[in-house]
Amino acid sequence: MTYPTQPTASHFINGAYVEDTSGTPIEVIYPATGETIATVHAATPALIEQAITSAGRAQAVWAAMTGTERGRVLRRAADMMRERNHELSVLETYDTGKPYQETSVADATSGADALEYFGGMAATLTGEHIQLGEDWVYTRREPLGLCVGIGAWNYPTQIACWKGAPALACGNAMIFKPSETTPLCALKVAEILHEAGLPAGAYNVVQGLGDVGAALVTDPRIDKVSLTGSVPTGRKVYAAAAEGIKHVTMELGGKSPLIIFEDADLENAISGAILGNFYSSGQVCSNGTRVFVHRAIKQAFLDRLAARLDSAVIGDPMRPETSFGPMVSERQMNIVLDYIAKGKAEGARLVCGGCRLDRDGFYIQPTVFADVTDDMVIAREEIFGPVMAVLDFDDETEVLARANATEFGLAAGVFTRDLTRAHRIAAGFEAGTCYINTYNDAPVEAPFGGAKSSGVGRENSKAAIAHYSQLKSVYVRMGDLEAPF
Numbered sequence: 001m002t003y004p005t006q007p008t009a010s011h012f013i014n015g016a017y018v019e020d021t022s023g024t025p026i027e028v029i030y031p032a033t034g035e036t037i038a039t040v041h042a043a044t045p046a047l048i049e050q051a052i053t054s055a056g057r058a059q060a061v062w063a064a065m066t067g068t069e070r071g072r073v074l075r076r077a078a079d080m081m082r083e084r085n086h087e088l089s090v091l092e093t094y095d096t097g098k099p100y101q102e103t104s105v106a107d108a109t110s111g112a113d114a115l116e117y118f119g120g121m122a123a124t125l126t127g128e129h130i131q132l133g134e135d136w137v138y139t140r141r142e143p144l145g146l147c148v149g150i151g152a153w154n155y156p157t158q159i160a161c162w163k164g165a166p167a168l169a170c171g172n173a174m175i176f177k178p179s180e181t182t183p184l185c186a187l188k189v190a191e192i193l194h195e196a197g198l199p200a201g202a203y204n205v206v207q208g209l210g211d212v213g214a215a216l217v218t219d220p221r222i223d224k225v226s227l228t229g230s231v232p233t234g235r236k237v238y239a240a241a242a243e244g245i246k247h248v249t250m251e252l253g254g255k256s257p258l259i260i261f262e263d264a265d266l267e268n269a270i271s272g273a274i275l276g277n278f279y280s281s282g283q284v285c286s287n288g289t290r291v292f293v294h295r296a297i298k299q300a301f302l303d304r305l306a307a308r309l310d311s312a313v314i315g316d317p318m319r320p321e322t323s324f325g326p327m328v329s330e331r332q333m334n335i336v337l338d339y340i341a342k343g344k345a346e347g348a349r350l351v352c353g354g355c356r357l358d359r360d361g362f363y364i365q366p367t368v369f370a371d372v373t374d375d376m377v378i379a380r381e382e383i384f385g386p387v388m389a390v391l392d393f394d395d396e397t398e399v400l401a402r403a404n405a406t407e408f409g410l411a412a413g414v415f416t417r418d419l420t421r422a423h424r425i426a427a428g429f430e431a432g433t434c435y436i437n438t439y440n441d442a443p444v445e446a447p448f449g450g451a452k453s454s455g456v457g458r459e460n461s462k463a464a465i466a467h468y469s470q471l472k473s474v475y476v477r478m479g480d481l482e483a484p485f
């Protein structure tokens, strides 16, 4: 199968597509059919070396430009991404299986938002002047140098931009390794950035599995590592980066709580639960997969949820009316089916879904379990698929303690009409991102990241600048200098 947007080679290094077929082949599979749509090759050590040396050369050129000049390139790239939104969305759909209905409004568009936002900020990045009597100190906000970005498979375009945009705005160069499951989209990001005027080599894309990621992370020339992935991978990458005392951003997994009180607007709460469990077929890190529903509204919630799930349009992701697509891979589908089997075996009550669809591709029905208890595996482990666990509760203090009783802390949500309770709960949540009467918004203007095992650092917003730059303090003495001898 061919489609118009397919990149022309496996890697993008020093401003151009590069192929080396001696690297291990990685098949790219369209999740909606199971067909192989492309084959890329893992980067060889020689290609990794090329990527790092070209990034080093480019970084010196890029950092020497003014912030205004750097910002102009990023903003031009943002405009190009928006102009090419259709072709980029088609590619995102082929890479991930997510419906075009989603990709056309959530992927290249949010990548473009990041490029525009950090492009606009590039010229405003300054140090400060600190007067000390007649002497003074000034600070310089300097780039870290060479940054490695490592992506997960659920949002390949967005992740490539969320890491690349702030890194480049600060004057760094980036080497990005996409997930081996979705290798195509980041190549387009690199192509567009260079077409927009980025110096050759300032944003390179190399393909590969964990070993290629590990080779990048451990290279002594790399100053910073930003990973989006699971907690177990995060532990390994964080430890490897620590050996070299490198800066890190860790965007990891979650098992986030969503609390629905008896006074909530039921339709809105169900919309939140749907967005927080079934968007992208449930493959969203911040999903609110532990849905605590007050016992007084439990039955009404479950009845109405089941009715609304009935209207999901499941099928060909390229059809505009499709609102629910396949899992990203056969492997991920099997992981999720295993969790569904565990939920049944543990005695959770299957309200709807629970099966693979009888068609090509890796489709699982939107699945809801009720009567889930805190100790069940499906309530404790990240499933990363369309499986909602509904748990009952009676009391605010009790539910907040249960919501926080997890090693994860990525996100958390609450639906209630009680204003003070909403803010009390948000203050009590142990999570990096909280939602009141909404779920899973992620605008570039707001910090995004995890508490506890869900991560370190923040992406997006002004906060990201601190994670891609460092301050140098310069002391200036105006008079004579005294010394003890």
Ligand code: NAD
Pocket (backbone or CB within 6 Å): 150, 151, 152, 153, 154, 155, 177, 178, 179, 180, 208, 209, 210, 211, 212, 213, 214, 217, 228, 229, 230, 231, 232, 233, 234, 236, 237, 250, 251, 252, 253, 254, 284, 285, 286, 382, 384, 410, 450, 454, 455
């Ligand atoms: P994963 O941890 O399996 O892989 C993530 C990336 O790390 C891949 O590119 C992989 O090749 C690479 N990798 C694996 N081992 C490595 C090593 N030793 N050194 C360097 N790189 C290595 O995750 P996944 O299955 O691709 O994605 C799903 C996970 O990502 C879920 O846990 C999800 O919650 C998380 N996620 C988090 C966020 C967030 O922003 N917090 C966003 C999306 C996904």
